[in-house]
Amino acid sequence: MNNISYLMLRLAIGLSMFGHGLVRLPKLSGFSKWMVKSFEGSMLPEIIVVPFSYALPVLELCAGLLLLIGLFTRQAILLGALIMLMLIFGTTLIENWAILPSQLFHVVFFAALMNYIDDNSWALDLKLK
Template identity: 55%
Template sequence: MTDLSYLMLRLVAGVSLFGHGLVRLPKLAGFSQWMTGTFAKSMLPQRLVMPFSYTLPIAEFIIGILLMLGLFSGKAVLAGIILMLLLMFGTCLIENWEALPSQMLHALVLILLLQFIASNNISLDRFMHN
């Protein structure tokens, strides 16, 4: 049952990240404009915000797919945690306290996945290594 629980937790994280990226990719320029506008009065320079705003949806999309498939799972989980840390930092800088609990929940799910990575038996990783 642990393997199935791990699969479900991995799918929860994967679908969320995949969905975030999927809806943003078709409107990438608009998303970037929104994000750079949101951070315009923060201490982050626009030269950092702009590339991040274009990279974020692509990262969410790719990490989400990898998690859903269970492919390169350990690296995908670590990438997801790093992504959440970056998002949380930015959220704090613009004082968007309403978004922080959701990001912390995502991070917690990813940390649980990392903690119990040995239960990642229903995955492409396991299939490819057998």
């Protein structure tokens, strides 16, 4: 992979994560209620779903912003991958197989970014070194 390809991948997944968080923040309470309702029939208790539903948009926004500006890129990649793994777990618990491919695709992006982290030359991380 080259530096420009890496930048395109980083910006693409960064925009996806940032956008997910950004649109959910203004309607956080409604998003939380929707998520709780989605998990009603699952084995995941509401006491876990509620705090996760409030934290998710903030975490998505932060991971996305860090990836967009290339700051703490390695940590942002790990955060994004962890978010996706938690979402995949939740998705399987509610058997929403239609959205699973999108989440898996996000994980592929994060894995590629981590695998080629040395190509991350267009980043604020370099200014910190």
